[in-house]
Amino acid sequence: MTDFKQNILRPGLVLFAIAAVAAVCLGVVYEVTKGPIAAEQARATAAAMAELLPQAKDFDEQDMPLTGAISAVTVGYYSEGVAGVIVKVAPKGFSDKIEMLVAIRDGAVAGIKIVKQTETPGLGANAAGKEFGARFVGKRGQLAVTKSDSTAENEIQAITSATITTRAVVDGVNEALAFYNSNF
Amino acid sequence: MNPGKIIKNGLLDENPTFVQVVGMCPVLAVTTSATNAIGMGLSTTAVLVCSNFFISLLRNFIPSKVRIPCYIVVIASFVTIVQLLLEGFLPQLNASLGIFIPLIVVNCIILARAEAFAAKNTLAASVFDGVGMGAGFTAALLIVGSVREFLGNGSWFGLRILDSSFPRMTIMLLPPGAFITLACLMALLNYLRGRGGSQ
Numbered sequence: 001m002t003d004f005k006q007n008i009l010r011p012g013l014v015l016f017a018i019a020a021v022a023a024v025c026l027g028v029v030y031e032v033t034k035g036p037i038a039a040e041q042a043r044a045t046a047a048a049m050a051e052l053l054p055q056a057k058d059f060d061e062q063d064m065p066l067t068g069a070i071s072a073v074t075v076g077y078y079s080e081g082v083a084g085v086i087v088k089v090a091p092k093g094f095s096d097k098i099e100m101l102v103a104i105r106d107g108a109v110a111g112i113k114i115v116k117q118t119e120t121p122g123l124g125a126n127a128a129g130k131e132f133g134a135r136f137v138g139k140r141g142q143l144a145v146t147k148s149d150s151t152a153e154n155e156i157q158a159i160t161s162a163t164i165t166t167r168a169v170v171d172g173v174n175e176a177l178a179f180y181n182s183n184f
Numbered sequence: 185m186n187p188g189k190i191i192k193n194g195l196l197d198e199n200p201t202f203v204q205v206v207g208m209c210p211v212l213a214v215t216t217s218a219t220n221a222i223g224m225g226l227s228t229t230a231v232l233v234c235s236n237f238f239i240s241l242l243r244n245f246i247p248s249k250v251r252i253p254c255y256i257v258v259i260a261s262f263v264t265i266v267q268l269l270l271e272g273f274l275p276q277l278n279a280s281l282g283i284f285i286p287l288i289v290v291n292c293i294i295l296a297r298a299e300a301f302a303a304k305n306t307l308a309a310s311v312f313d314g315v316g317m318g319a320g321f322t323a324a325l326l327i328v329g330s331v332r333e334f335l336g337n338g339s340w341f342g343l344r345i346l347d348s349s350f351p352r353m354t355i356m357l358l359p360p361g362a363f364i365t366l367a368c369l370m371a372l373l374n375y376l377r378g379r380g381g382s383q
Binding site: 118123 | 213247261265268269271273286
């Protein structure tokens with residue numbers, strides 16, 4: 001009976017106690033941080049939208065049927081009408097979904113902004129940099145990935161050793177462009 | 185207990201990267217630039233110090249039969265709490281270090297130190313061990329990252345050092361570059377240690 005107590009009951013109870021305390025702590029921290037995290041994400045999204053369509057004064061999230069990886073569509077207005085459309089899309093990247101905003105004006109990409117990603121630091125994570133985003137500006141139609149210097153109008157040069165990430169971002173932009181073309 | 189000796193142990197004698205060769209995944213993945221190396225090194229140090237603290241605190245309470253699951257629960261919960269707090273209250277810091285935190289959870293240095301040191305030593309000694317090991321890990325990452333960033337991109341901490349007309353060794357930024365750099369540094373370190381007559 002002491003064997004049972006020493007070898008099974010006590011280890012089991014201790015492990016249970018530690019797991020229970022950990023679960024309570026995690027639950028409390030999650031509840032406490034839920035609000036600030038959501039507020040911070042909303043603030044980051046608003047800042048990113050303002051950066052993508054600097055001339056837009058008001059943003060209005062559209063209530064419309066969404067397809068595939070697209071999770072939100074926002075129209076930006078300025079004094080003379082529509083400044084552009086921002087499509088939020090989350091294609092599957094190398095390690096997880098890459099959440100990004102694609103701003104489209106008159107059927108061409110006005111800019112892209114990656115708001116959340118967990119790609120490999122130093123390689124795929126470079127996709128969030130300004131230099132890579134600039135490769136998309138002005139592109140329209142169906143885009144393709146190339147590993148050499150992009151020559152054709154619709155080609156995007158891949159990030160060195162991050163082809164999968166590049167492909168994911170291009171897929172996301174393509175999906176946003178296709179959605180724009182069939183809805184606006 | 186001798187804090188100086190414990191810290192030196194982590195920095196040199198049992199350097200996690202160059203001597204113990206544990207936690208190689210982040211070493212290979214994030215050392216493409218000196219900035220990334222420092223970020224990963226400091227985040228790991230912070231987690232290591234705290235996990236050593238908690239494990240040492242609980243060392244007499246945890247039965248040895250279930251110690252590994254207990255350590256994992258403690259470390260994983262602790263890291264998740266840090267991640268949530270950073271995301272919620274320190275968004276600036278989270279933007280620069282947040283991407284490294286999921287990598288720390290799977291870093292075996294944390295568990296290795298919990299098992300090899302914190303489970304058998306006093307609270308203060310365990311904290312010093314965390315500082316020493318973290319410093320050793322950070323130093324190793326910084327050296328590898330500096331070499332790779334300089335040779336692969338001609339820059340250091342993002343500052344351009346070589347003119348863009350110099351050819352870039354892109355391979356240094358790819359995983360093989362990490363292995364080549366590590367091998368050269370380990371060979372150098374072993375040579376220096378052997379010469380000191382410690383063997």
